[in-house]
Amino acid sequence: MKMHTSLGTALLLAFGLNASVAMADATLAASKACMACHGIDNKLVGPAFKDVAAKYAGQADGRDYLLNKVKNGGAGAWGNIPMPGQGHVSDDDIATLVDWILAM
Numbered sequence: 001m002k003m004h005t006s007l008g009t010a011l012l013l014a015f016g017l018n019a020s021v022a023m024a025d026a027t028l029a030a031s032k033a034c035m036a037c038h039g040i041d042n043k044l045v046g047p048a049f050k051d052v053a054a055k056y057a058g059q060a061d062g063r064d065y066l067l068n069k070v071k072n073g074g075a076g077a078w079g080n081i082p083m084p085g086q087g088h089v090s091d092d093d094i095a096t097l098v099d100w101i102l103a104m
């Protein structure tokens with residue numbers, strides 16, 4: 001009984017922690033203006049981040065490809081509108097954002 005209670009507490013803590021990490025990443029995405037062109041669930045100028053996750057999460061080189069694509073920009077994966085390179089965003093922040101997107 002005691003063990004179940006502490007397991008429940010640990011799970012709650014883990015979920016709470018995940019939620020606040022995801023929140024911090026969402027704030028980062030907003031502060032880097034990603035959300036001006038992207039929605040989580042819906043297509044805006046660029047694809048919905050959930051669609052991006054669905055397309056690349058299973059690919060071995062998906063993460064590396066996206067790190068490079070976000071930094072340098074480009075077109076053709078989702079349509080003819082190019083994504084501008086995000087060279088003003090640090091490599092660390094790009095990695096955080098790509099991992100956040102791929103986990104959706």
Ligand code: HEC
Binds near residue numbers: 036077101
């Ligand atoms: C000015 C609009 C704009 C901004 C700002 C923008 N994007 Fe994009 N993004 C696009 C467009 C358009 C595409 C589709 C490009 C294509 O079809 O190859 C895209 C594609 C992507 C993709 C998928 C790439 C692929 O090849 O499938 C990712 C991941 C992404 N954006 C992440 C980001 C992140 C992270 C930021 C913020 C640092 C950001 N974007 C900011 C317009 C934007």
